[in-house]
Amino acid sequence: MDFDLSPEQTMIYEYGKSLARTYDRAYWMENAEIRRFPEEMYGQIAADGFLGTMVPDAYGGSGLGMMEMLLFQEGIANEGVPLLSLVVGACMSMSIIGERGTEKQKQQYLPGACAGDIRFCFAITEPDAGTNSIRISTLAKPTPDGRFKLSGAKTFITDAGESDFALVVARTTPHTEVKRKTDGFTLFIVDSKARGIEMQPIPMSIVLPEMQYQVFFDDVDLGPENVLGEVGKGFDILFESLNPERILGGALCSGLGRYAMGKAVEYANDRVVFDRPIGAYQALQHPLARAKTEVEMASLLARKAAWLFDNDMPCGAEANMAKLAASEAGIKAVDASLQCFGGNGFTKEYGIFDLYPLVRLTKTAPINNEMIHNYIGEHVMGLPRSY
Numbered sequence: 001m002d003f004d005l006s007p008e009q010t011m012i013y014e015y016g017k018s019l020a021r022t023y024d025r026a027y028w029m030e031n032a033e034i035r036r037f038p039e040e041m042y043g044q045i046a047a048d049g050f051l052g053t054m055v056p057d058a059y060g061g062s063g064l065g066m067m068e069m070l071l072f073q074e075g076i077a078n079e080g081v082p083l084l085s086l087v088v089g090a091c092m093s094m095s096i097i098g099e100r101g102t103e104k105q106k107q108q109y110l111p112g113a114c115a116g117d118i119r120f121c122f123a124i125t126e127p128d129a130g131t132n133s134i135r136i137s138t139l140a141k142p143t144p145d146g147r148f149k150l151s152g153a154k155t156f157i158t159d160a161g162e163s164d165f166a167l168v169v170a171r172t173t174p175h176t177e178v179k180r181k182t183d184g185f186t187l188f189i190v191d192s193k194a195r196g197i198e199m200q201p202i203p204m205s206i207v208l209p210e211m212q213y214q215v216f217f218d219d220v221d222l223g224p225e226n227v228l229g230e231v232g233k234g235f236d237i238l239f240e241s242l243n244p245e246r247i248l249g250g251a252l253c254s255g256l257g258r259y260a261m262g263k264a265v266e267y268a269n270d271r272v273v274f275d276r277p278i279g280a281y282q283a284l285q286h287p288l289a290r291a292k293t294e295v296e297m298a299s300l301l302a303r304k305a306a307w308l309f310d311n312d313m314p315c316g317a318e319a320n321m322a323k324l325a326a327s328e329a330g331i332k333a334v335d336a337s338l339q340c341f342g343g344n345g346f347t348k349e350y351g352i353f354d355l356y357p358l359v360r361l362t363k364t365a366p367i368n369n370e371m372i373h374n375y376i377g378e379h380v381m382g383l384p385r386s387y
């Protein structure tokens with residue numbers, strides 16, 4: 001067994017440091033506070049060839065895998081500059097088009113997406129169904145001429161208003177009419193400017209550069225050219241994107257945890273109260289050491305999940321456990337760091353409290369930790385279904 005990163009992987013992991021020389025945490029925060037997509041940083045990532053990490057070379061990407069995507073996200077989050085857009089765009093949408101798209105779709109979308117000229121969002125969540133995705137009711141109704149009419153509503157769709165296309169998970173057969181509950185799903189590549197689409201930004205409390213939207217579809221005309229994969233068999237494809245989403249969400253959290261702890265160590269070595277650096281006090285040191293251990297454990301688990309994914313092996317158990325472990329470790333790391341800073345932790349100047357909302361978000365999204373526990377209990381350990 002080899003835990004070493006290759007020189008190329010090391011370079012990808014270290015990339016965040018060079019990116020953060022220009023686009024640092026302050027740049028990320030400035031954009032987040034005004035809800036502005038960090039165009040320049042995104043453009044730089046595209047120019048440096050990282051948007052297409054999981055896209056085959058033939059379509060403008062680097063032909064690498066989940067591991068490299070994870071190292072990239074972790075590397076930038078280590079510097080305090082995480083990007084949700086990478087999860088929904090580069091990872092969930094672009095890689096899956098590279099994997100499952102027709103030759104025409106790959107040529108049409110991927111080179112532009114890798115260059116940063118075309119952006120994607122991923123739309124599955126619905127206001128009524130919520131976590132119970134089986135019950136989504138957005139319907140792409142087949143028409144006699146072989147086309148579809150898409151109607152329904154999605155919510156919390158990251159970057160929808162800034163994206164050129166959405167990967168929309170819809171039903172082509174309602175859940176009441178299918179034999180198996182996972183039948184009847186189809187993925188569509190939908191032009192965000194198509195007639196019949198309306199969007200509303202959701203006023204969010206969490207401060208992020210990416211906006212979240214409600215998206216409404218009213219008889220949107222789609223053709224076979226919009227279908228990703230096979231009609232009615234979208235659920236399998238969906239699972240190919242959900243495990244990577246969990247792995248990458250975990251990477252984001254581990255990275256932010258490391259960033260917070262790095263800041264805390266610096267501060268705690270420097271700040272003297274009662275004649276000693278506060279880092280010498282075990283009440284501060286031990287929670288940091290504990291959080292450090294948990295972040296590194298979560299990161300290892302995510303790397304194992306990525307390795308399994310890249311080697312075409314089942315990775316559901318590891319991807320779910322990695323996301324659970326990373327979200328909890330990230331929260332602990334930020335909390336332990338915050339305590340070191342005393343009152344300064346709550347100031348804009350030090351910005352530690354600002355790290356909390358995003359790590360806390362990962363307990364709820366992209367999938368809540370309760371469902372992760374359910375998955376582990378039922379599918380990994382063989383316990384009865386709890387819901």
Ligand SMILES: Cc1cc2nc3c(=O)[nH]c(=O)nc-3n(C[C@H](O)[C@H](O)[C@H](O)COP(=O)(O)OP(=O)(O)OC[C@H]3O[C@@H](n4cnc5c(N)ncnc54)[C@H](O)[C@@H]3O)c2cc1C
Pocket residue numbers: 088121122123124125126129130131132155156157158159212361364365366367368370371374387
């Ligand atoms: C910032 C942000 C970005 C997002 N981006 C996207 C995106 O780009 N695309 C997209 O499709 N979606 C996106 N989402 C949606 C996200 O995936 C959902 O919010 C999340 O899956 C939870 O669904 P819900 O909000 O409907 O909660 P609900 O389904 O209403 O659940 C509420 C709570 O109930 C509990 N719960 C539910 N079911 C169970 C159960 N069986 N057992 C135990 N507890 C349970 C959980 O604690 C859960 O947090 C985003 C959300 C946020 C906040």
